[in-house]
Amino acid sequence: MNESATLPSLYRRLLVWLLVPMLLLGSLVLAQAYMASRDTADRAFDRLLEAASLAIAEQVKRQQGQLWMDLPPAALKMLASQAEERVFYALYDANGNFISGNAELPALDDTAADMRFADIEWHDMALRLGIRRSQLEGWRNRQPFEVRVAHTREGREALTQSLFQGSMLRLVAMALLAIGVVLLGIRMALMPLTRLRRAIRARDPRTLAPLDLALPRELAELRETLNDLLARMRRVRANQERFIGDASHQLRTPLAGLSARAELALRQDDPRAWHAALDVMRGSADKTARLASQLLSLTRLNNPEATPEAVAIDLCHTARQAVRDAWTQCHRDGIDLGVEVPAHPVMQQAVEWQLAEALANLIDNARRYGARRITVRVTEEPTRLEVEDDGPGIPESQRLLVLRPFHRGIEGGQGSGLGLAIVDGIARTHGARLSLAPAHPHTEPPGLCVRLQFSEEGTP
Structure with missing residues (x-):
């Protein structure tokens, strides 16, 4: 099996090295977009909680020696949404005693802020709680109190999903555009390499002429390296052709001499002429054998793979x-x-x-x-x-x-x-x-x- 067929192509390697970081970066961007959508939804609903608690606080009065409020419907309607989350409210005096409301909501750690928010678990429900510290506005009695307002998170989660889906669609569209640009860029960048490959394939296998092809600087170095290799191959081939020509000439002469001496001896009837011819032929055969041995040694020596x-x-x-x-x-x-x-x-x-x-x-x-x-x-x-x-x-x-x-x-x-x-x-x-x-x-x-x-x- 061809080893090159089992190795990944340069195009595939570039895709992996470019797209994998892009996917990781896209995942981070999506995570950041989700957190940004959740923060935006929390800020929007926190403003509603703050407005609702302010509307309720404005209705708190002192009547018959104690706190009392007349809750307007608009104060809670502003917290209602299509998600139909549940809304809770409560009024507490300065001592933490429950005065009025539809639920006894928990308190938060004491801080100096007039408005505080927190995510709480209350009766197996996840709530967003807002607590406003306020006081009566009369000049005779400025009794402090707390207004606690909370609602479930369905509306926040729905808004978060809506904002995130909008961001995700834009990010996906940008990612697809970026992938298309990357694919096109890789193909355009590899186009000179494709031209080089086609030029090499189109060459006559017998030619060792240098490559003459306009290429970018990085591939120009490869082209020059190939041309250097072709130049060395030309020198090797020239040496081989010269050596083969010389060797064939050197072997042809003693072999022709042997043939001529044998033919001449066959025409003689004198055994002494035969003996003289055989003696000359033996010397020529020894010389030819030595020449052949030296030729084999030189060939073996010039073959680096056999050393x-x-x-x-x-x-x-x-x-x-x-x-x-x-x-x-x-x-x-x-x-x-x-x-x-x-x-x-x-x-x-x-x-x-x-x-x-x-x-x-x-x-x-x-x-x-x-x-x-x-x-x-x-x-x-x-x-x-x-x-x-x-x-x-x-x-x-x-x-x-x-x-x-x-x-x-x-x-x-x-x-x-x-x-x-x-x-x-x-x-x-x-x-x-x-x-x-x-x-x-x-x-x-x-x-x-x-x-x-x-x-x-x-x-x-």
């Missing part, structure tokens, strides 16, 4: 093994092959098969180009691998050129021109410094010393 992780290895063991592997061939050619290593292990972070391949190529190069004495050496402080020979050496003007594939330092040499290129690639893979210098600069021939010097960071 294992570096581990700590003993360079002394690697050098001894390389000498053992090349001993038979060098001994047959009369070459003195030896190794110089410390008595103790010299550890280095490296890929063992690559270092073994580098030593094998250096020994083979020295053998093929006329060396009579070859020494493989390991040193420490700094850590180095060296292959030294007494052959003709490489002129200073040729030392960079011989690191290129298929370039031979000596015209007509037996090598394929890949050995030092492989060693150079292995050195770069290990972060080592590759140097070519005369082994004996004051003698003739000067010989050659190829040195791989490792950095201190790779030493365990």
Whole structure:
């Protein structure tokens, strides 16, 4: 299953990151709108309670030595609403004695305010209670008293719901408009990304030309990154095409020579001619096999996915093994092959098969180009691998050129021109410094010393 199909799209992520905070903010706004509606309804009905208590207080008089009131119907009608809430009132003297009313309402904590309001529970009913402190207006007797007025909350709740519904409708309309704007904004913002995707899909898979598309600054950086990748791919493809062309030419020549030598031998009747042809064919076959092996090594080296992780290895063991592997061939050619290593292990972070391949190529190069004495050496402080020979050496003007594939330092040499290129690639893979210098600069021939010097960071 395609992993990209299971991941949320960028459009969906933007929707989540924008709409979720908007929903949370909308919820807070709705909660605030509800509380504001309830406060507005409370203030409106509290003003009615205050007006009703004032109307009742104006009717309180002193008659026959005690308080008395004649309650007008309008005083309670102003508290009535379509919710048909229940209304209660009562008159109390200064000592808290009930004088008159339709219910004995409770008192509130004593405060200095002339008008007080409170939500109370009374006989299993939720009431809003208002208490007015007042006194008679006569100049002879200014007896204090309290007027207590209360009503149930149906009207307040109905007004709260009405105000909240009006606010909610406006908020929902604004939220829908905001969501529409967000959706449109996201689509418009992602339009350049859609154009980039379509431009990439419409390209010929074989072309590596850079993208030329006007994009916003953030996507322009992505476009430049893609163009850099395409440029590296162009260089890689050019190198591959050049390498394939060179390799096919190098392999075609010895194979054609084998075919021609075999055809020529078949026309001969002399067994000695056959023996000579087979001997030449054996040499060509060995050379072709070596070339094919080096081509495979170079291909394997240039494939980063096939390169294992570096581990700590003993360079002394690697050098001894390389000498053992090349001993038979060098001994047959009369070459003195030896190794110089410390008595103790010299550890280095490296890929063992690559270092073994580098030593094998250096020994083979020295053998093929006329060396009579070859020494493989390991040193420490700094850590180095060296292959030294007494052959003709490489002129200073040729030392960079011989690191290129298929370039031979000596015209007509037996090598394929890949050995030092492989060693150079292995050195770069290990972060080592590759140097070519005369082994004996004051003698003739000067010989050659190829040195791989490792950095201190790779030493365990």
